[in-house]
Amino acid sequence: MATRSVRLPDIGEGVAEAEVVEWHVKVGDAVREDQVLAAVMTDKATVEIPSPADGTVTALGVEAGTVLAVGSELVRLEVGAPEPPADGPAAPAVPAPPRPPERTRGHMEAPPARAPTPEVRPAPPRFSATPPARAPRAPGExxxxxxxxxxxxxxxxxxxxxxxxxxxxxxxxxxxxxxxxxxxxxPASAPGRAENHAVEDVRVMGLRRRIARAMAESTRRVAHFSYVEEVDVTALEELRASLNARYAGARPKLTPIPFLVAALVRVLPDFPGLNAHYDDEAEVVHRFGGVHVGIAAQTPGGLLVPVLRHAEARGLWEIAGEVRRLAEAARDGTASKGELSGSTITVTSLGALGGIASTPVVNRPEVAIVGVNRQVLRPVWRDGGVVPRLMMNLSSSFDHRVVDGHDAASFIQAVKALLEVPALLFMEG
Missing domain, CATH: 4.10.320.10 (E3-binding domain)
Incomplete structure (x- = not known):
């Protein structure tokens, strides 16, 4: 028997390191050639590392969540025949570490130490200012x-x-x-209750770690300016309901997002500085002719932004179908690397949880993000009287280093005008 060291391979595209996000094996497992050993994540993609030969896992190089340089040892295998030397003698065998007792989400972790059971001591009684109930005296007593x-x-x-x-x-x-x-x-506390002193440590790793770093970097480097505008979407919702009823089953279901994307396509040619990237190292703004809309989507692994490319060349139902396809691919984990990069402006929505207003974080290096909030039926003064109208806020943020407040407000006002009279979206010019 011989020991074979499996190292993190050169994944290409200039990648110098990767994070081990999930182990598919544990110490003591018998593996077959090409069986997946681990999944590693780079800045560009998640890659599965296969076993180069049949053997038994004798050691794991690192814990999940560790970032390794290309060429670092990933796994040690005990194989049936010695590996022919390439650049020198094979690495000496080392004793295998004790088998970890628990496997969580595909990788080995030591079980967390249990918090000691708190000692509950009776506290001195507190008193209420409410007079106690007393048995009444006999009448006349x-x-x-x-x-x-x-x-x-x-x-x-x-x-x-x-x-x-x-x-x-x-x-x-x-x-x-x-x-x-x-x-x-x-009594100071309800009977049968005790203080809970448990603390759970959850390691931030994988996609969540990359989201955290991207958000921190964007917040640190972008001079955020947020602008909130109220939009009357009564006519929009009436049109949307009518179109969905008319083409039910024959065309993709319309949500408010396709209408917003269509409005952005109509408005952005008048505001080219908002469909752009800002290279703050070179201090250059790259303005794009094509409108590549990032659609922020919540997935089990965290927030992803699949990209609807060339929205300017698509009709309303085509936009709706592509938005749905991209959202499903992001949630299923089947979205390609190309579908998760290259946006020039982002749309974000929390759906029914959208709240009254929000302050979305710009998806750097973009310079604008448009947020959709919850629709609410409100009394509105209209034509000399109060009438019920369906209202929705657009909460948007901009990179104030290259976008002036006047331009940002004018841009949102132009989008608002189209959403309040949605028939304009179907008119040429």
Missing amino acids: RPLASPALRRRALDLGVDLRQLRGTGPAGRITHDDLDAYLRGPAV
Whole structure:
């Protein structure tokens, strides 16, 4: 038997390192040639690393979430025949580490230490200011109390008939009055409850790590300027419902997003500086003729932005079909590298959870992102009276380094005008 070291290969495209995001094997597993050992993520794609030979896993080089340089040891295998030396003698065998006791999501992790059970000690009782309920006295029964206590009770507004005396013959004492004023003892916490001191550590890795880094870099480098505008979408929703009913099953279902994309296509030629990338290292703005719209999509692994390319060459239903296809590919993990890059402006929506307003983060190096918020039926003053209208906010952010506030506001106002009179989207010129 011989030990064979499997190293992180050169994945190409100038990639110098990759993050191990998932192990498909554990120490002690028997593997076959071409069986997937691990998945690694680069800035460009997720790549599966196959086994070069049959063998048994004797060691894993790193934990999931570790970034490795190309050429670093990934796995050690015990194989049936020695590997012929290439650049020198094979790496000496090392004792295999003890087999980890638990496997989570395809990679090995030590089980988290259990938090000690907290010691629950009885706390001193707290008291409520609410007077306790007392058994009523018999009608006409006069409570026994001294004149001084009666005066004190009168000053405090206490009806002595609500008190039970603990003195001789049921006489009410000052201690009884004090106890009544304090109220009944209330436990500091509900019975059967205890403080929870557990702490769970969740490692940020893979796609979530890359999202975190991209958001932090965008926030650090982009001078964000947000602008919120209210849009009356009553006519838009009436048209959308009518078109969906008319072409149900024959054409893709229309959501508000295709209408917004169509509006961007009509407006952006008048605002070329917003369909652009800003190279802040070279201090150059790259303006694009084609409108490549990033559609932010929530997936099980995190936020992805598949790209609807050349929206300017597509009709409304074609846009709707492509938006749906891209969203499904992103959620299923089947979107290609090309479908997840190259956007020139981004649209983001939280759907029914859209809230009243939001402050989306610019998808750097783009300079503009348009956010769709929740639709709400509101009373609106229209033509001398208050009428119910379906309203929706557009919450957008811009890179203030290259986009002036006036241009940003004018751009959103132009989009608003088309959405409020959606028939204009179907008119030429």
